[in-house]
Amino acid sequence: MYEQKLAQIAALKADQPQNIAIQCFDPAYFATLGPDEQARLMTCLNSGIENPDSEMGCYACQPSDYDDFRPFFAKALARNHRVAEDAKHTNNWDLSSVDGLPDEGVLDMAALGLPPLSMRVRVGRNLADFPLPGSMTRDQRVALETRMMAAFQVLIDHPDYGGAYHSLTPGNLNQITQAQYQELVDAHIMFKDMSNDSYLLAAGIAADWPHGRGCYVSDDRSFIIWVGEEDHLRIMCMERGTVLNRVFDRLKTALDVVNGIDGLTFAMSDDYGVVTSCPTNLGTAMRASVHIQLPNLTADGTDQKAKAIAKPLGLSVRGAGGEHTPIGADGTVDISPSARFCITEAQIIAALYKGIALLKAEEEAAG
Numbered sequence: 001m002y003e004q005k006l007a008q009i010a011a012l013k014a015d016q017p018q019n020i021a022i023q024c025f026d027p028a029y030f031a032t033l034g035p036d037e038q039a040r041l042m043t044c045l046n047s048g049i050e051n052p053d054s055e056m057g058c059y060a061c062q063p064s065d066y067d068d069f070r071p072f073f074a075k076a077l078a079r080n081h082r083v084a085e086d087a088k089h090t091n092n093w094d095l096s097s098v099d100g101l102p103d104e105g106v107l108d109m110a111a112l113g114l115p116p117l118s119m120r121v122r123v124g125r126n127l128a129d130f131p132l133p134g135s136m137t138r139d140q141r142v143a144l145e146t147r148m149m150a151a152f153q154v155l156i157d158h159p160d161y162g163g164a165y166h167s168l169t170p171g172n173l174n175q176i177t178q179a180q181y182q183e184l185v186d187a188h189i190m191f192k193d194m195s196n197d198s199y200l201l202a203a204g205i206a207a208d209w210p211h212g213r214g215c216y217v218s219d220d221r222s223f224i225i226w227v228g229e230e231d232h233l234r235i236m237c238m239e240r241g242t243v244l245n246r247v248f249d250r251l252k253t254a255l256d257v258v259n260g261i262d263g264l265t266f267a268m269s270d271d272y273g274v275v276t277s278c279p280t281n282l283g284t285a286m287r288a289s290v291h292i293q294l295p296n297l298t299a300d301g302t303d304q305k306a307k308a309i310a311k312p313l314g315l316s317v318r319g320a321g322g323e324h325t326p327i328g329a330d331g332t333v334d335i336s337p338s339a340r341f342c343i344t345e346a347q348i349i350a351a352l353y354k355g356i357a358l359l360k361a362e363e364e365a366a367g
């Protein structure tokens with residue numbers, strides 16, 4: 001039944017050494033699975049088969065996939081995150097657990113000689129009682145949005161997080177216009193049209209666009225929850241400033257509020273921490289970033305040099321509009337620690353601070 005897919009995978013193994021899912025797929029393990037499990041695992045790999053240039057090449061489609069298909073995912077996780085196959089993840093937001101931080105754990109970029117920068121910390125979360133986005137039906141996407149709209153009432157009534165929900169779902173009570181949506185995208189608040197992303201399309205994650213998609217935005221626009229992107233929820237704090245603790249601490253406090261809302265139980269794995277669609281995000285599901293100008297390292301108009309310098313520092317470089325976008329005209333790039341798994345939340349924000357210090361030195365040396 002899977003002859004064609006198995007032949008495709010076998011051919012890609014030879015041609016695409018960077019495609020982790022393809023490289024970690026073991027036909028002998030696949031043959032041991034029953035028909036339902038075989039169908040589920042093949043669904044996880046579809047994006048990497050349809051997009052041979054993938055680096056991760058797979059997405060989980062059910063909250064239990066990482067545990068149910070451990071022989072596959074343990075290998076893929078080990079390869080992507082450079083950890084042992086039996087590595088276990090621990091979550092910890094307490095900055096006092098991290099050694100070598102400045103006094104009182106205040107991560108103030110002004111001490112590095114930097115001006116106020118746009119700072120953002122996001123975490124992905126998925127509800128335990130829905131399939132992950134790659135396997136949802138349109139009705140389930142809309143039901144999840146309805147569940148979240150009820151939950152958002154708690155935030156609307158909250159003095160620190162009051163705001164409004166904006167929906168892209170046709171006919172939703174809170175539906176916004178295309179122009180309003182574009183304004184939110186341009187303000188870095190709302191996510192891009194997923195149906196333009198070939199990885200998410202092949203994964204089934206972008207299906208039924210724009211049904212069940214939207215975002216909650218606080219009145220001051222600095223606390224945001226995406227609904228229906230790559231994970232059910234992406235929860236984030238964003239503001240301009242120099243003290244990274246501002247966005248980190250605010251996000252933790254907000255997360256505790258969201259976590260306490262009736263009807264919201266987040267998918268967690270005992271061994272792997274926070275469950276996410278993409279194995280690259282598993283564990284913390286956290287990306288902590290700043291937008292920073294690196295005119296010397298981007299003098300050729302691309303991020304190639306900045307990427308080469310940032311990689312050994314454990315940092316990823318993205319464009320000014322996020323993943324798979326070009327750098328800004330003024331040499332602005334998005335810098336974030338690459339690690340998400342087998343690292344704590346506290347270590348990630350500390351790694352951002354330390355990485356910025358090192359990258360700033362490289363930028364000056366390149367001048």
Ligand code: ADP
Nearest residue numbers: 118119120188287289290291320321322323334
């Ligand atoms: P994610 O961060 O969820 O992995 P993206 O990389 O696509 O997704 O980024 C989503 C949006 O967040 C984009 O508009 C991007 O420019 C914006 N963004 C990311 N980091 C920052 C930041 N530090 N300041 C302002 N906007 C940011």
Ligand code: ARG
Nearest residue numbers: 054055056057058199278280
């Ligand atoms: N699926 C793509 C790949 O394998 C992107 C993975 C990382 N990005 C993400 N948004 N999850 O290369």
